Amino acid sequence: MNEKYVEHLQGMVRIPTVSNADPSQMDFGQFEKFHQYLEEAYPAIHKKMEKKIIGRAGLLYKWTGKKSDKLPVLLMGHQDVVPEGDHAKWKYPPYAAEVADGCIWGRGTTDCKCVMAAEMETVEALINEGFEPDFDIYLAYGYNEEVQAEVKSAQEIVQYLKDQGVKLGCVFDEGSGITDGKEMGYDGYVCQVELGEKAYQDYEIYQDNPGGHSMEPGQGTALGAVSRAVVALEANPLPYRLTDIVENQLKALSRCMTGEKAAVYADPRGRWEELCAMAKEDKKLDSLLHTTCAVTMASGSAQSNILPEHASMIMNCRVLQGDTSESLLAYFRSVIPEDVEVRKVLGDDPEPAASVEGRPYQLIGEIAKANYGENVLMVPALLAGGTDARYYPPICDNVFRHTGFYRDERWGAAHQVNEKIPCDALESAIKFYRGLLLRY
Ligand SMILES: [Zn+2]
Numbered sequence: 001m002n003e004k005y006v007e008h009l010q011g012m013v014r015i016p017t018v019s020n021a022d023p024s025q026m027d028f029g030q031f032e033k034f035h036q037y038l039e040e041a042y043p044a045i046h047k048k049m050e051k052k053i054i055g056r057a058g059l060l061y062k063w064t065g066k067k068s069d070k071l072p073v074l075l076m077g078h079q080d081v082v083p084e085g086d087h088a089k090w091k092y093p094p095y096a097a098e099v100a101d102g103c104i105w106g107r108g109t110t111d112c113k114c115v116m117a118a119e120m121e122t123v124e125a126l127i128n129e130g131f132e133p134d135f136d137i138y139l140a141y142g143y144n145e146e147v148q149a150e151v152k153s154a155q156e157i158v159q160y161l162k163d164q165g166v167k168l169g170c171v172f173d174e175g176s177g178i179t180d181g182k183e184m185g186y187d188g189y190v191c192q193v194e195l196g197e198k199a200y201q202d203y204e205i206y207q208d209n210p211g212g213h214s215m216e217p218g219q220g221t222a223l224g225a226v227s228r229a230v231v232a233l234e235a236n237p238l239p240y241r242l243t244d245i246v247e248n249q250l251k252a253l254s255r256c257m258t259g260e261k262a263a264v265y266a267d268p269r270g271r272w273e274e275l276c277a278m279a280k281e282d283k284k285l286d287s288l289l290h291t292t293c294a295v296t297m298a299s300g301s302a303q304s305n306i307l308p309e310h311a312s313m314i315m316n317c318r319v320l321q322g323d324t325s326e327s328l329l330a331y332f333r334s335v336i337p338e339d340v341e342v343r344k345v346l347g348d349d350p351e352p353a354a355s356v357e358g359r360p361y362q363l364i365g366e367i368a369k370a371n372y373g374e375n376v377l378m379v380p381a382l383l384a385g386g387t388d389a390r391y392y393p394p395i396c397d398n399v400f401r402h403t404g405f406y407r408d409e410r411w412g413a414a415h416q417v418n419e420k421i422p423c424d425a426l427e428s429a430i431k432f433y434r435g436l437l438l439r440y
Pocket of ligand 1: 112
């Protein structure tokens, strides 16, 4: 195990770079400290690469390679972490980066300072070895991935690259890695790569009403009307359909299954009716086959004896490639009664997913096989959550969420207390990034 890797990640975790949707609530002094620490930990990068601070605290490094027809590679992650929560519930203090039981403990160890550390470690070593890439290498780290901020740091970085006329060959962000297939029922290793993600959109379903006294409600209240609309929406979910990415994902997963289920997953188009029946019983599968709509918040009047003047429910939608806010609004309006309105509150349309056909995707498989042997199952996947990678498709056709990290049961979950990463895990990701930059 390389002590230096552990030390550097510890140094990064000890600086609490917590983000907030409201930038005035953020301590940017911590981000300045963080940037200074990176200068100390990775001197070769800071000597060789051109560094730009984008916006308040976004980081972009560029290593200009020898001229060739290869498009640049961009490795990314994010600097910020979510708040640490209840200190009393942490086994070790959240920003002490204590090493215990073979793991580094602390907020940001897995999400995702480990990714930053592995990427920077790889590039630092290649510079020191005298590697001369025939393509440009970028490192990019936003400062507010974890929050729904008005201005997203990753968006600013992409805008800057766009303004420079940069087109990227591939992008690698936080995401899946390698796991032992046993848990999934596969005899070998599983290499999962998220090729795209569903978009996040909120809609308000509402009715404005003169209101009045609750002793004279007449034929019902605005809240009742909105409720009827919601009942109609739940009774009419968006129809199932199969996108390319999900078709590939299901076919790959079929290799981990047995019996009927394996046969259906292996031929999702041919056995469509059966697949749809399965999805009705399986939330995860359901989420892959359509835009999901979850009504999560409701509000009426401020007091029980006042009729609501504005009754409203908020519906969070996770939008599948192919749907847009325009198509969704038209659909919702066709389903709900005419006396209730619907509007989009926030969110962008989904970006196209990367392809499994291109050279960069093939390369991930080659590296996994070089590191773990021939028995590696490649699983292309659609990500349910969101990452900063979603801003890159306008300047890159091959945007992947994959880190090469070998994950096992020793990892502590992101966003929870006792987040931790095994000290020896860093090497697995560094091996991946190294393979990528040397073979690209
Ligand atoms: Zn993250």
